[in-house]
Amino acid sequence: MHSRPGLQLTCFSLALLICVRAQADRLFDGTFGIDYNDNLANAAKANEAVGDAAFNAAIHAGKYWQITDRSSCSATINLATRRQIDFSALDRSSVGASINLQHKFGLGSQAPWLNIAGSAAWDEFDFSPRDAWRYRGAATLGRRFGNRLDIQIELAYEQTTAGHVVDIPFLVRRLGIHGDAFDTVDHSLAVDANYALTTLLTLSCGYTRRSGDVVSSVPIASDIFKASSAITPDPTFGPGRFAYRIDADTDIFTAGLSFALSEHAALNVRYDRIQASGHEQLSYINNLVAFNLTYAF
Amino acid sequence: MLSDRTSLLALACLTLVRLAPAAELRVNFKADGNSLNDAVAVAVPLDTSHSPEASQPPQATVDQIDKEFVPHVTVVSVGTLVNFPNKDQIRHQVYSFSPAMRFELPLYAGIPAKPLLLDRSGVVTLGCNIHDWMTGYIFVAESPWFAKSGADGVAAIEALPAGRYRLVVWHPRQNDVSSESSHEFTLLEDSKVAENIVLTLKPDFRPRRVPLGGGGGYR
Ligand SMILES: [Cu+2]
Numbered sequence: 001m002h003s004r005p006g007l008q009l010t011c012f013s014l015a016l017l018i019c020v021r022a023q024a025d026r027l028f029d030g031t032f033g034i035d036y037n038d039n040l041a042n043a044a045k046a047n048e049a050v051g052d053a054a055f056n057a058a059i060h061a062g063k064y065w066q067i068t069d070r071s072s073c074s075a076t077i078n079l080a081t082r083r084q085i086d087f088s089a090l091d092r093s094s095v096g097a098s099i100n101l102q103h104k105f106g107l108g109s110q111a112p113w114l115n116i117a118g119s120a121a122w123d124e125f126d127f128s129p130r131d132a133w134r135y136r137g138a139a140t141l142g143r144r145f146g147n148r149l150d151i152q153i154e155l156a157y158e159q160t161t162a163g164h165v166v167d168i169p170f171l172v173r174r175l176g177i178h179g180d181a182f183d184t185v186d187h188s189l190a191v192d193a194n195y196a197l198t199t200l201l202t203l204s205c206g207y208t209r210r211s212g213d214v215v216s217s218v219p220i221a222s223d224i225f226k227a228s229s230a231i232t233p234d235p236t237f238g239p240g241r242f243a244y245r246i247d248a249d250t251d252i253f254t255a256g257l258s259f260a261l262s263e264h265a266a267l268n269v270r271y272d273r274i275q276a277s278g279h280e281q282l283s284y285i286n287n288l289v290a291f292n293l294t295y296a297f
Numbered sequence: 298m299l300s301d302r303t304s305l306l307a308l309a310c311l312t313l314v315r316l317a318p319a320a321e322l323r324v325n326f327k328a329d330g331n332s333l334n335d336a337v338a339v340a341v342p343l344d345t346s347h348s349p350e351a352s353q354p355p356q357a358t359v360d361q362i363d364k365e366f367v368p369h370v371t372v373v374s375v376g377t378l379v380n381f382p383n384k385d386q387i388r389h390q391v392y393s394f395s396p397a398m399r400f401e402l403p404l405y406a407g408i409p410a411k412p413l414l415l416d417r418s419g420v421v422t423l424g425c426n427i428h429d430w431m432t433g434y435i436f437v438a439e440s441p442w443f444a445k446s447g448a449d450g451v452a453a454i455e456a457l458p459a460g461r462y463r464l465v466v467w468h469p470r471q472n473d474v475s476s477e478s479s480h481e482f483t484l485l486e487d488s489k490v491a492e493n494i495v496l497t498l499k500p501d502f503r504p505r506r507v508p509l510g511g512g513g514g515y516r
Contacts, residue, residue, distance in 0.1 A: 025387040027515060029508065064515045066388050066427055069404050074515060107392055107401055109429040109504050144429075147502035194509060199500045202509060258509045266507045296508050 024063040026297070027076055032057045033268075033292025040087060041237045042216040042276070044224070044284045050237050054084045056292075060098075074100045078121060089127035089236040096121025096134070112143035122163075127236055130182055131163040148196040157187045158212075166232040181230040181243040186212020192254075200260045204270075208252040214276050216284065217243045227279040248278035265295045319456040320484040323491045324446070324466065328498045332450030335370040336496065339465040340442040340454050343481065354378050355441075356412065359423065359433060361389050364506075366423055366433025370469060374441045378412040390426040397421050397437055420467065430506040434469045459486040470498040 038051040062076030075097065082092040098119035105112045121134045135158070142152035162182040188210035195203045217234045218224060224244050225231070234243035256270035270290045277283040322340055326333035355377045360367040362384045373379065383389050383406055392401040397419030402409055404427075415421065418439040425431035436443075442462075444452035461483050484490055 025515070066404060069390055069426065072427070072515070104426065107426050108394065108424060111426075144504065196502055196505070199502060202505065204509060256509075260505060260507050263506045266509070268509070294508060296506075 024065050027060065027062045027064050027074060029294060029296035030057070030059045031292050031294045033290055035288060035290035035292075037286055037288045039284060039286045040090065041218060041241070042214060042284050042286065043218045044216065044282050045218070048218045049284075050087070052084050052086045052090075054082050054090070056080065056082045070105070071101070071103045073102070078119070080121075087236060089125065089130075091126040092123055094121045094123040094134075110144045110146075112141065115140040115142070123160075127234075129162065129164055129166055129232060129234070130236075132160040132182055133163065135159045135161075150194050152190075152192045154190045154192070155187075156190070157185075159185045177228065178230040179232050181215055181228075181232040181234070181245040183230065184213035184215065184245060186210050186214075188212075190252075202258045202260075204254070204256040204258065206252075206254040208250075208254075210250040210252065212247065213245050214248045214250065214278065215243050215245055216282070217241050223280045224282060227282050246278040246282060248276045248282075250274060250276040264297065265293065268292050268294060320459055320486065320488045320490065322442075322454045322457055322462075322464070322482075322484065323489065324444070324452045324454075324464070325491065325493045326446045326450045326452065326466070326468070326496065327493070328468075328496045332446075332448065333468065333496060333498075334446060334448050334450070335368075336446040336450070336452060336466065336468040336494070337370065337372050337436045337438075338444050338446070338452040338454060338492075338494075339372075339436075339438040339440055339467075340457055340462040341438075341440040341465055342442070342458075343461040343463060354414070356380065357435075358382060359435065360384050361391070361425070361431070364389075364425075364428045364431060366425075366431055368433075370434045370436065370445060372436045372438060372443045372445050373415060374438050374443065375416060375418050377415050377437070379415055379435065380408060380412045382408045388427070389431075391423060392426055393421050393423055395419065395421045398435075401426075420469075428506075429504040432503045436467055438465070457484055459484050459488070464492060466494050466496070468496055468498070470501055472497040472499045 034053060034055050036051065036053040039049040040052050041048065041050050043049045058080040060076045060078050062074060064072060064074040066072045078096045078098060080094045084090045096119055098117060101116045103114050117138045119136045123134055124131050136156060138154055138156035140152055140154040142150060144150040160182065162180055166179040188208050190206060190208040192204065192206035197203050216224060217237055219240050220242055227246050228244035229247065230245040232243050234241050253273045254270060256268060258266050258268045260266050272288040274286040324338040326336035355374065357371055357373045357377050358380045359371050360382055364385060381391050381402065388404045388406045390402060390404045393399060397417045398415055398421045400413060415435065415437045418437050421435040421437060423433035423435065442454050442457055444454045446452040461481065463481050482490065
């Protein structure tokens with residue numbers, strides 16, 4: 001029955017989009033791609049790391065309203081699906097909605113702008129204890145510098161709240177450890193820059209500093225047990241593994257290239273290096289490579 | 298009776314027009330070995346007595362269709378009234394920072410109430426404050442004898458009175474530091490003169506319409 005929250009959210013979003021119609025423009029874009037993560041389990045030890053590739057597809061559909069000369073707002077329904085090659089427990093479908101408010105401080109393509117965004121999504125996994133509501137709020141300040149460069153700074157808050165309560169043994173609970181390992185909270189500060197190398201090819205670089213919960217799925221061990229604030233059995237990557245929620249500081253370095261195929265389509269490649277370090281010198285690294293094709297109507 | 302006299306007068310005028318010794322200037326634009334579209338040629342008379350008298354200011358139109366300015370390049374002469382009809386179902390906000398005409402139309406749908414009078418020569422670069430990728434150009438010529446090249450690279454200025462002229466050429470992507478380049482030429486009565494102009498172009502780095510990465514933005 002856990003698909004009901006997603007259904008409710010879709011109905012609410014549809015009603016919202018139908019109600020507010022005046023002078024609206026439509027928003028519709030779709031993305032299809034493949035990515036590879038060399039440490040899906042977020043394991044600190046190299047022999048516990050597992051890598052896998054996944055196909056993913058997403059659609060954003062909604063409306064855009066220009067409220068005044070300088071302010072606009074938009075609302076979209078977001079649908080996404082993800083299919084892993086090996087670890088099907090991570091196969092995911094999500095349905096969500098987002099609202100954006102944008103203000104431009106002046107006239108022209110180089111005027112700075114501020115965007116306030118809020119979104120909620122229901123993620124449903126093949127392994128149901130991972131099912132969760134995901135909420136995100138972000139404030140982004142950006143502007144273009146000249147014809148080729150644009151820079152954005154984003155402050156974001158993200159929370160996932162698992163849809164199911166997992167029972168853990170009473171003795172473990174007595175130690176102050178909870179079973180809600182998939183309930184996480186984090187906040188982050190990101191700086192992103194895009195530079196047009198040619199009229200068709202854009203280079204993107206970014207750095208994100210994220211503080212908050214990460215989930216590591218590894219076999220039982222005393223160091224990670226001491227560092228964790230929640231624990232739950234997690235057979236996603238094989239038997240005998242547990243999901244540990246750890247408070248960590250994460251540095252994310254990204255680099256990407258986007259090639260415009262037309263006014264509406266682009267081919268993108270992106271690399272993320274994620275370095276997380278938590279208590280008890282627990283640290284892990286992910287390398288993530290993603291290719292995708294985006295079409296925006 | 299009146300209509301007969303009017304017809305005769307019209308015939309006489311037409312004959313005069315046909316007999317008037319007019320010349321033609323054909324400018325062939327090329328860039329990187331290919332025919333160059335959207336290049337502007339203006340014949341500026343060096344003998345000022347040539348300027349024709351217009352009873353009403355000329356009018357021109359720059360449409361907005363599918364979130365683009367159509368045409369991308371428009372040529373008008375000084376004193377032209379320009380309309381900016383919005384053919385999209387959404388609102389645009391057209392502006393320019395160009396010294397030849399600084400303006401900002403309020404957010405609008407349909408046709409703005411008043412056309413814009415372009416009373417200074419030069420290039421007016423158009424933008425839309427809602428859709429940053431929208432870029433268009435109006436070349437305001439100091440002479441009524443102008444033409445814009447088509448896909449074949451040819452800009453033909455017809456019905457030019459004989460005399461000495463300065464040829465001004467311009468393209469939105471021309472690499473020249475000065476926005477116009479020019480040279481002088483003389484037209485004899487009933488002559489046809491061809492000029493070949495080769496321009497070097499710079500890349501067009503306007504903001505991209507297609508979103509970067511995962512999409513989700515307004516386009
Ligand atoms: Cu616009």
